Amino acid sequence: MDTDTCAAGVSQDPIERLCGLRKRLHSRPELRFEEHFTSGTIAQALESYGYAVEQGIAETGLVATLPGKDPGRAIMLRADMDALPIQEANDFEHASRHQGRMHACGHDGHIVMLLGAARALKLQPQLPGTVHFVFQPGEEGGAGAKRMIDEGLFTRFPADAVFGMHNWPALPVGSAGIRPGPIMAAGVRFRIVVQGKGAHAAQPHLGRDPIPLACTLVLELQTLAARHKNPIDPAVISVCMLNAGHTDNVIPESVEIRGTARTLSTGVLELLQRGMSNIRNGLALAQDASISVEFFQFYPATVNSTAETRLCAQVLQDAFGADKVDVDTPPNMTSEDFGFMLQEKPGAYILIGNGSPGGKSHNLHHPNYDFNDTAIPHGVRYWVDLAHAYFRQARGGQAIG
Ligand SMILES: [Zn+2]
Ligand SMILES: [Zn+2]
Structure with a gap:
């Protein structure tokens, strides 16, 4: 997809619409626990797909649920949604309109990839189990994941496993990294x-x-x-x-x-x-x-559980090609509050490629960073395939966790 052609957000093509929405979110970055425009925009999108949305968890966090055939099985897919106190140095049309605030970690991209999966799964036949889509505030130093847990995330939305992802500019678009054990x-x-x-x-x-x-x-x-x-x-x-x-x-x-x-x-x-x-x-x-x-x-450390990591690695290899997935990617000394969720439930966190093939991409938290929209279809596909694969595996008697 050519990212220059998807700015309007009015296209009938679902990926181009996500791309337009991503740019809109990028231009209106909000800091931890102040993601009111962001959260409202997400709720509006989810409602337009036919979801009922639970809002106001940890201030601006929200959850939408796609019920499955068996109410006893469920997974949680999570995206973070806050920006950083950085002055954006880009001068393109969708650059931050807010002085001193910037989506420099690509959480705008995380949001739309999860929205794309919520839309796609809603249009498909009912899954064997339930999927909760979680949009979390305050990842950047606010421990928003912990706050959502403290406000009853797992009791209100019971789940057998949780899954997260982060875009990774060092990996080219269409590739991914995962490892069992600590990844952050x-x-x-x-x-x-x-x-x-x-x-x-x-x-x-x-x-x-x-x-x-x-x-x-x-x-x-x-x-x-x-x-x-x-x-x-x-x-x-x-x-x-x-x-x-x-x-x-x-x-x-x-x-x-x-x-x-x-x-x-x-x-x-x-x-x-x-x-x-x-x-x-x-x-x-x-x-x-x-x-x-x-x-x-x-x-805490973000520690991937073994069975779920194996499943996610397989899903990634099937979607992107075996040679595009590093199943023993080196751990990073950066931190991520998804670790709080993995302390509560088994699950896995992946790094999804966000770099230009062979080109140079600005790193996370750099004032010239911008989420690479060509990763959007890959992220959507991973989430959708993971939901299917998880319940297929569980239904086949190989319950994981
Ligand atoms: Zn960050
Ligand atoms: Zn981040």
């Missing part, structure tokens, strides 16, 4: 404050200098990642902000240290967090200082 990292952000006592630069003995202590602490964090966990478990601790002082002859009152820790196992992340707290306690005691550590924006 567990992550947590931290803020450490070393509280000292200000003084004249020439009279450190009259104060309590927090700067050497903060430097020691930063180095200790690197030792923690390198020496306190099994070397075969990947982990990274990055200090990304150090704030202290205003001039060169005054010892400041305090130092603020901010950063993030990522691992491929939630258990290793917890080990690092305990280690950070121990370093804080030890240094504070040794230096007679006050140090606080605060953790926030925790995401």
Whole structure:
């Protein structure tokens, strides 16, 4: 499909209509839990396909259900829908109209691929089991998946398995990556404050200098990642902000240290967090200082279950060709709140190709990124084929999960 010909959103061709809708969503990006236009647009589309829509879950989240023949079997397909606080650098017609906000992670594309599947499955004969289509807010640092779960997602919409996807610019359109086990990292952000006592630069003995202590602490964090966990478990601790002082002859009152820790196992992340707290306690005691550590924006690892991963890999290979699917794609140290859903239910998360064949595509979160619309039919096909394959397999007596 030529992406330049599908801007109007008024075509009779369903893929071209999705493409037009994607561009409309791209031009109106909304940040976490503020996705009101987005959510309303999705609800309108689902209603036009004949769905009843449950809205207002985790503020702007919504769910539409396609009932199957057997009410006892169900799967959940999930798309995220929030944008990022990034100023878009593109100047094409569908660029963001909102200052400082941008669909730089392609969630606009995720939305329309799931909408396309909802429409296609509604037009087909009734499936053996039920499909819940979940549109989730607040993926970018808001843990919207957890909030939907806390607000009763799985009790209101019972499901045997959950499935998610993310577009991946490093993979060409028409290809995909999947792996059993962790595919995205567990992550947590931290803020450490070393509280000292200000003084004249020439009279450190009259104060309590927090700067050497903060430097020691930063180095200790690197030792923690390198020496306190099994070397075969990947982990990274990055200090990304150090704030202290205003001039060169005054010892400041305090130092603020901010950063993030990522691992491929939630258990290793917890080990690092305990280690950070121990370093804080030890240094504070040794230096007679006050140090606080605060953790926030925790995401567990996104861990694919074995049977569902095998099924998804087969669906992808049948749809795209065996040579187009990496069934042991390397895991990423980025984090994804779909991990919360996979803590509750078996399921799998795939990376779906979004790059130009042989060309260069801007990466996720880049101010020049744009979702590649030629991936839309591939995403729709994957969702539709997965729904069929899941219930075919379950009905054949090879129940998975
Ligand atoms: Zn993102
Ligand atoms: Zn994303």
